[in-house]
Amino acid sequence: EVQLLESGGGLVQPGGSLRLSCAASAFTFSNYPMAWVRQAPGKGLEWVSAISHTGGSPYYADSVKGRFTISRDNSKNTLYLQMNSLRAEDTAVYYCAKEYGSGSYRWFDPWGQGTLVTVSS
Amino acid sequence: EIVLTQSPGTLSLSPGERATLSCRASQSVSGSYLAWYQQKPGQSPRLLIYDTSSRATGIPDRFSGSGSGTDFTLTISRLEPEDFAVYYCQQYGSSPRTFGQGTEVEIK
Numbered sequence: 001e002v003q004l005l006e007s008g009g010g011l012v013q014p015g016g017s018l019r020l021s022c023a024a025s026a027f028t029f030s031n032y033p034m035a036w037v038r039q040a041p042g043k044g045l046e047w048v049s050a051i052s053h054t055g056g057s058p059y060y061a062d063s064v065k066g067r068f069t070i071s072r073d074n075s076k077n078t079l080y081l082q083m084n085s086l087r088a089e090d091t092a093v094y095y096c097a098k099e100y101g102s103g104s105y106r107w108f109d110p111w112g113q114g115t116l117v118t119v120s121s
Numbered sequence: 122e123i124v125l126t127q128s129p130g131t132l133s134l135s136p137g138e139r140a141t142l143s144c145r146a147s148q149s150v151s152g153s154y155l156a157w158y159q160q161k162p163g164q165s166p167r168l169l170i171y172d173t174s175s176r177a178t179g180i181p182d183r184f185s186g187s188g189s190g191t192d193f194t195l196t197i198s199r200l201e202p203e204d205f206a207v208y209y210c211q212q213y214g215s216s217p218r219t220f221g222q223g224t225e226v227e228i229k
Contacts, residue, residue, distance in 0.1 A: 045158075045166065045209055045220040061217055095165055107156040107213050109168040109177060 002027045002110055004096050009115030016086050016119070022079040022096030022112055030054075030074035033099040035108060036081050038092035038117075046092075049081065050099065064090075086119045093117075123147055123212050125221035133229040140197040142224045144210035149190045151214030157186055157195045160223075161206045169208075170195065200226070 008020040022034070035050040049070040051058045058070045069082040079096050093116050097108035124147040134140055144155070153173040158166040168177040170186035173193060183198040197204055205228050210221040 044222045045211070047218045047220070059216070101154075101171070101213065105152060105154045105213050107154075107168060107171045107211065108158075108166075109171075111165040111167070113165055 002098065004098065004110065004112030006094065006096050006112045006115040009094065009117045011118045011120065012086055013121050014087060014119055017082070017084045018086065018117060020081040020083065020094055020096075020115055020117070022081075024077045024079065024098070027098070029072075029077040033106060034072060034079045035097050035099055036070065036079075036094055037097055037108060037111070038090075038094045039114075040089075040092045043092075048094070051079070083117070086117075088119050091117060091119050122217055123150065123215055123219050125210050125212060125219055127208075127210060127221035127224045129224060130222075131225045131227060133227050134200055135229045136200050136202055138200050140195075140200055140204070140226055142195040142197075142208055142226075144188075144193040144195070144221050146191040146193070146212060150193070150212045153189050154212060154214035155186075155188070155193050156211045156213065157184075158209045158211065159204075159206050160209065166209065197226075202228075 003025045005023045033052050036048040049060045051070045055072050067085045071080045093114040095111045095114045097111045099106040100109050126145045128143045155173050157170040160166045174186045185196045187194050207223045207225045209223050
C-alpha cells in the first residue's frame with residue numbers, strides 16, 4: 001500500500017523557517033510528480049506547490065512564491081518543502097500528495113496524514 | 122484562476138437517502154478535468170472521482186460524478202453511515218489547480 005509520511009511541522013515565530021519532509025514508500029517514487037497541499041484550521045484545501053518526477057519544473061501558488069521551495073531526493077524517496085519568511089496565514093496542516101493523471105492534468109492520490117505548522121509569536 | 126463554488130454548504134440527510142452535491146466553476150473546466158475528494162474529521166482527503174465521472178480504486182458504485190463545462194455534480198445514491206463527511210471538488214484543467222470550499226454532508 002502506498003504510504004506518504006510527513007514530518008517537520010511545529011510551532012515557529014513569524015519570519016521563521018521550517019523544512020517539511022515527506023517519506024514515500026511502496027511505489028516507484030522517482031516516476032511520479034508530487035505536490036504539497038495545505039489546509040488552514042477549519043478551512044478548505046489550498047494547493048501550495050508541485051514538482052516533476054525528476055525534480056525539475058517546480059511551481060508554486062502565488063501566496064508562497066518566493067518564500068517556499070519544493071525539492072525532492074529520489075535516492076531517498078523523500079519530498080521536501082522549505083518554508084521561509086513564515087506568516088501567521090501559513091498556519092495549516094500540510095499534506096504531501098502523489099500526483100496522478102495524464103500529461104499536465106493531474107489529480108492528487110493518495111495523500112499523507114499531514115503535519116501541522118503553526119506560525120505564532 | 123478558476124474559482125469553484127460548492128453548494129449547498131451543508132446537506133442534512135438521513136442514511137439511505139440520496140445526496141446531490143454541486144460544484145460550479147467560474148469558467149469552463151478544460152477537458153472536464155474535475156475530481157472529488159472525501160474528508161472525514163481528523164483524516165486526510167481521499168480521492169473519490171477523477172475526470173468528472175471515473176471512480177477511484179475501491180470506491181463503491183453508490184458514488185457517481187457527472188457534468189461538463191462549468192457545472193459538475195457528485196451523487197451518492199444511498200447514504201451509508203460512513204459517508205457523512207466533507208466533500209471537495211478540485212479542477213486540474215488549468216493552473217493553478219483549485220479546490221471548492223467544501224460541502225458537509227451531516228446526519229439529519
